[in-house]
Amino acid sequence: MQAAIALCHFCETHGPRVVITCQPIRDASNSQIFPENSDRGLHSPCEPSTSGATSPTEPPKYYGDNLTVVEDPDARCDACTSLGTTSYLLSNDHLTRTSYISSQVAFSEIVLDRIRTSCLRSLSYEISIPQLSLTQKGPLKDVNASSSKTSNDQNEDGKDDGNIFYGDSEHGYTFALTFRIPDTKARGLQRLYSLLVVSNDPTFLLNSHDFFLQALRSIKDKLRSLAMETFRRENQQMREAEEPLRPENASRISRLPPNLISRRISLDTKRTLQTITGDEEIWIRLHRHMMWTLRAQTMRIGDVILEGVPTQDMLVMMEMDETEIEELDLDSPNSHNLTLLQLHNLKTIATTLLVDGCGDDLEMLLKHIVTGGQVVIESDSQPLCRQFLLSLTNLLPLGCAKMCGWSDVYQHRFMVNLLGCPLNTDIPLDAEECLVIRLLSNGCDGLLLDGTNMEIRRRPQFAALMPKIVPRFKQLLLDPEIVDTILETTLRSTREKWLAKAKQFYQLQRQSTKIGFDKATQLVRATPHDKMVLIFWQAGLSRAFKEHVHEIIREQDLLNQKTPQNGQSTAC
Amino acid sequence: MSSYGDDEIDDYAYGLDEAERAARPIVILTGLKRSGKTSIRKVVFQKMSPNETLFEESTARVTQDTVRSSFINFETVEFPGQLSPFDANTEDMFRRCGALLFIIDAQDDYTEAQKTMAQYFAQAYQINQNIKFEVFIHKVDGLPEESKLDTNFELFHKMKEDLSEQGLDKIMNTVSFHLTSIYDHSIFEAFSKVVQKLIKQLPTLERLLDIFNQSSNVEKSFLFDVVSKIYIATDSSPVEMATYELCCDMIDVTIDISAIYGSKNDGTSAFDEKSYAEIRLQTEQVLVLRQLSKHLALVCILRSENYEKKGLIEHNFNIFKMGIEKVFRVRKQMNSGIPHSNSSQVGSYQ
Numbered sequence: 025m026q027a028a029i030a031l032c033h034f035c036e037t038h039g040p041r042v043v044i045t046c047q048p049i050r051d052a053s054n055s056q057i058f059p060e061n062s063d064r065g066l067h068s069p070c071e072p073s074t075s076g077a078t079s080p081t082e083p084p085k086y087y088g089d090n091l092t093v094v095e096d097p098d099a100r101c102d103a104c105t106s107l108g109t110t111s112y113l114l115s116n117d118h119l120t121r122t123s124y125i126s127s128q129v130a131f132s133e134i135v136l137d138r139i140r141t142s143c144l145r146s147l148s149y150e151i152s153i154p155q156l157s158l159t160q161k162g163p164l165k166d167v168n169a170s171s172s173k174t175s176n177d178q179n180e181d182g183k184d185d186g187n188i189f190y191g192d193s194e195h196g197y198t199f200a201l202t203f204r205i206p207d208t209k210a211r212g213l214q215r216l217y218s219l220l221v222v223s224n225d226p227t228f229l230l231n232s233h234d235f236f237l238q239a240l241r242s243i244k245d246k247l248r249s250l251a252m253e254t255f256r257r258e259n260q261q262m263r264e265a266e267e268p269l270r271p272e273n274a275s276r277i278s279r280l281p282p283n284l285i286s287r288r289i290s291l292d293t294k295r296t297l298q299t300i301t302g303d304e305e306i307w308i309r310l311h312r313h314m315m316w317t318l319r320a321q322t323m324r325i326g327d328v329i330l331e332g333v334p335t336q337d338m339l340v341m342m343e344m345d346e347t348e349i350e351e352l353d354l355d356s357p358n359s360h361n362l363t364l365l366q367l368h369n370l371k372t373i374a375t376t377l378l379v380d381g382c383g384d385d386l387e388m389l390l391k392h393i394v395t396g397g398q399v400v401i402e403s404d405s406q407p408l409c410r411q412f413l414l415s416l417t418n419l420l421p422l423g424c425a426k427m428c429g430w431s432d433v434y435q436h437r438f439m440v441n442l443l444g445c446p447l448n449t450d451i452p453l454d455a456e457e458c459l460v461i462r463l464l465s466n467g468c469d470g471l472l473l474d475g476t477n478m479e480i481r482r483r484p485q486f487a488a489l490m491p492k493i494v495p496r497f498k499q500l501l502l503d504p505e506i507v508d509t510i511l512e513t514t515l516r517s518t519r520e521k522w523l524a525k526a527k528q529f530y531q532l533q534r535q536s537t538k539i540g541f542d543k544a545t546q547l548v549r550a551t552p553h554d555k556m557v558l559i560f561w562q563a564g565l566s567r568a569f570k571e572h573v574h575e576i577i578r579e580q581d582l583l584n585q586k587t588p589q590n591g592q593s594t595a596c
Numbered sequence: 597m598s599s600y601g602d603d604e605i606d607d608y609a610y611g612l613d614e615a616e617r618a619a620r621p622i623v624i625l626t627g628l629k630r631s632g633k634t635s636i637r638k639v640v641f642q643k644m645s646p647n648e649t650l651f652e653e654s655t656a657r658v659t660q661d662t663v664r665s666s667f668i669n670f671e672t673v674e675f676p677g678q679l680s681p682f683d684a685n686t687e688d689m690f691r692r693c694g695a696l697l698f699i700i701d702a703q704d705d706y707t708e709a710q711k712t713m714a715q716y717f718a719q720a721y722q723i724n725q726n727i728k729f730e731v732f733i734h735k736v737d738g739l740p741e742e743s744k745l746d747t748n749f750e751l752f753h754k755m756k757e758d759l760s761e762q763g764l765d766k767i768m769n770t771v772s773f774h775l776t777s778i779y780d781h782s783i784f785e786a787f788s789k790v791v792q793k794l795i796k797q798l799p800t801l802e803r804l805l806d807i808f809n810q811s812s813n814v815e816k817s818f819l820f821d822v823v824s825k826i827y828i829a830t831d832s833s834p835v836e837m838a839t840y841e842l843c844c845d846m847i848d849v850t851i852d853i854s855a856i857y858g859s860k861n862d863g864t865s866a867f868d869e870k871s872y873a874e875i876r877l878q879t880e881q882v883l884v885l886r887q888l889s890k891h892l893a894l895v896c897i898l899r900s901e902n903y904e905k906k907g908l909i910e911h912n913f914n915i916f917k918m919g920i921e922k923v924f925r926v927r928k929q930m931n932s933g934i935p936h937s938n939s940s941q942v943g944s945y946q
């Protein structure tokens with residue numbers, strides 16, 4: 025149990041009672057069968073089950089080990105009863121292989137015990153910090169308190185209600201929110217409730233303190249606003265039915281003998297939460313609220329593990345062959361220095377092309393590379409040629425750079441997009457969309473491109489539509505203020521930004537409900553000019569990720585076939 | 597003359613030192629749900645009007661309050677009727693407990709209440725043998741006169757049976773029964789008796805009042821805590837309910853008149869330690885109120901022919917006041933002189 029959530033009530037007849045508990049049940053590879061006596065329960069992704077939706081012959085399935093059904097240790101009346109002892113609300117979350125079960129009595133001795141102790145504590149012993157508006161001392165406070173009860177509109181919490189954290193290692197830790205909701209038939213016209221998040225792990229509760237506070241408050245607000253409506257309605261009815269209790273007769277009432285008035289105030293302390301909120305589905309509503317509160321936490325923590333640590337480039341690198349890694353110089357121990365050298369060369373290329381080349385040569389090269397065009401370097405020096413190509417790889421995600429540093433024959437662009445070859449290699453004229461650059465060493469040796477001669481020999485067809493990433497790259501490369509280390513970071517973050525877009529694009533494109541091309545482009549906040557980039561850069565996504573996406577979509581499709589009424593989809 | 601010693605003894609030791617705080621006795625209110633525990637607390641100590649208690653919520657929390665004025669100094673703790681006060685870790689509280697009140701709703705069937713009460717008393721006795729047990733047979737306003745006494749009698753005997761079954765007969769000696777209602781003065785009267793048992797100086801105070809009565813020809817005098825209308829001491833002649841009610845009303849009248857006609861510009865009430873009032877009744881009696889300190893007032897009733905020698909009464913009153921101040925000085929000295937032995941005696945107040 026990471027955490028469980030419960031709603032508790034101070035019952036007029038029985039004292040503190042746990043009304044409903046929502047607990048997550050995890051793991052275990054095989055699904056099992058629910059206890060025979062359950063008449064409720066259905067599995068659908070994160071939708072609570074209702075009794076009508078599943079056939080009684082097919083018992084609901086859930087994750088986790090066999091549940092132990094625990095006897096209800098408490099006497100109860102309607103006010104402290106929720107689903108009864110034989111009904112449950114179940115939601116299965118297939119992503120995290122977790123089932124969320126809401127029940128009147130928790131499914132584990134330990135959980136039950138912890139929650140009962142905490143329930144007593146939250147309602148009868150713990151006091152929250154007084155709210156600012158109520159901190160005035162002296163008789164004024166009393167006047168306020170009693171008047172706010174009768175003028176029910178604002179209906180503030182009692183002065184000791186609110187949120188509080190308490191616990192110890194023996195009984196577990198609790199984050200609790202106590203509050204009152206209006207009820208015309210209750211003593212003092214209010215009833216006291218509390219919402220608890222119980223966990224063994226205090227750090228978990230404290231780290232998520234604000235989140236839980238917000239979540240529990242929103243449940244409270246919902247319950248209260250529903251109850252307030254009922255309260256107003258019933259008050260109205262009472263006024264109409266009973267003449268003497270009208271406000272204009274108030275002065276007479278105070279002089280009536282007490283027995284007469286108390287007979288007028290008809291108490292009924294055994295009303296259910298359904299009655300006072302006027303919502304038959306209140307338990308399902310609560311289950312949904314509590315389940316999402318727990319689930320959001322699981323997903324938040326899950327997210328960190330799934331995406332926070334390895335980037336797509338890292339995953340791609342793990343999936344690469346030896347030879348590829350060698351080709352791209354990725355196995356070198358001091359890769360950082362190599363990258364700096366490559367970036368220096370990249371800047372040299374950029375400035376040279378800008379000065380020597382005609383017009384838009386630099387932009388053309390950039391666009392050509394990021395949209396997946398082939399670049400061929402003819403050169404008299406193999407090492408320089410290789411450096412040239414390596415520096416260009418910095419403009420692409422790792423998975424998109426298919427490089428061949430030196431080859432005597434031309435290779436097709438589907439095999440290699442960065443190709444180096446000797447001077448005067450035969451490049452077939454029908455090799456479309458190919459950018460050929462001649463690189464002459466001018467007597468330079470070493471690994472620096474300074475002083476070399478670059479000449480563009482063949483230009484691809486060049487449309488003026490620029491993907492947004494091109495001007496960005498150009499700006500970064502030409503700005504003399506940006507030193508190499510900063511250039512490295514900025515280039516990487518630019519790459520990652522666009523790779524993330526490509527990733528979203530990939531996911532959107534593969535949903536079973538088709539999303540149009542333009543729509544998808546718009547959803548990832550790209551322009552039509554960026555389309556080629558988005559498509560080409562999908563090659564930079566890791567196989568692991570792609571398989572993951574496919575798997576989820578397959579599972580959802582299967583589910584949707586089974587429960588066609590359910591259109592909800594969960595994105596990863 | 598009236599300000600004699602006021603500075604010196606710090607207005608009868610209103611501020612308490614820490615040692616005393618630890619020694620402050622606790623009055624625990626128990627009883628089944630809706631028996632009237634909250635109503636009693638609110639009516640007696642917070643001046644709530646009885647009808648307003650109809651709108652009281654059921655108490656969910658263990659509620660603690662401090663009641664403090666010169667001689668009176670204790671905490672009240674109310675337990676929700678649905679919980680047993682012995683469930684949680686409350687042993688320390690019972691060690692400090694001076695009086696355990698059990699409130700019984702006399703308008704309801706009280707068999708269950710009686711059973712619970714016997715059980716609570718027995719348990720509390722195991723923890724602290726000095727606790728005074730007080731039974732409030734409450735809401736008697738709805739009962740006819742003769743059944744009040746029947747109820748009292750019946751409860752007394754059932755309790756005796758129950759406790760002697762457990763071999764705890766001796767508890768019965770410390771159990772007192774009171775017939776109470778928030779709709780008249782009986783609740784104040786009963787609470788006065790409870791509180792008096794917590795006041796160490798009671799015998800001295802009673803003696804002082806006796807002397808004052810004799811020498812001034814006064815029929816009856818009460819030493820009142822003005823705010824709560826609890827009397828913390830009276831002379832040794834028996835208390836008649838009617839006399840007590842008369843004195844309570846006298847305090848009310850005085851406070852009201854001072855509030856209406858005497859309020860100063862700074863908003864403080866004109867009712868202070870120098871207040872003085874007298875009311876003549878058709879019955880040839882005079883009611884006299886003399887304020888002794890911020891919280892204490894002496895209210896006495898005497899025949900009008902005895903009130904002709906005002907000077908004598910004035911003189912006696914001043915002597916009496918000095919006597920009271922002395923009692924406090926002794927207490928103060930005891931507290932400041934040996935604070936530690938005082939705090940180590942937590943649990944024994946008498």
Ligand SMILES: Nc1nc2c(ncn2[C@@H]2O[C@H](COP(=O)(O)OP(=O)(O)OP(=O)(O)O)[C@@H](O)[C@H]2O)c(=O)[nH]1
Nearest residue numbers: 629630631632633634635650654655677735777778
């Ligand atoms: N007739 C009559 N009614 C009383 C008296 N004292 C209290 N009541 C009524 O009894 C009801 C319950 O009183 P509470 O003071 O709230 O009872 P409680 O013991 O605090 O109840 P819990 O907090 O639930 O344990 C209220 O409606 C009061 O108006 C009394 O002396 N006479």
Ligand SMILES: [Mg+2]
Nearest residue numbers: 633634654655
């Ligand atoms: Mg109460």
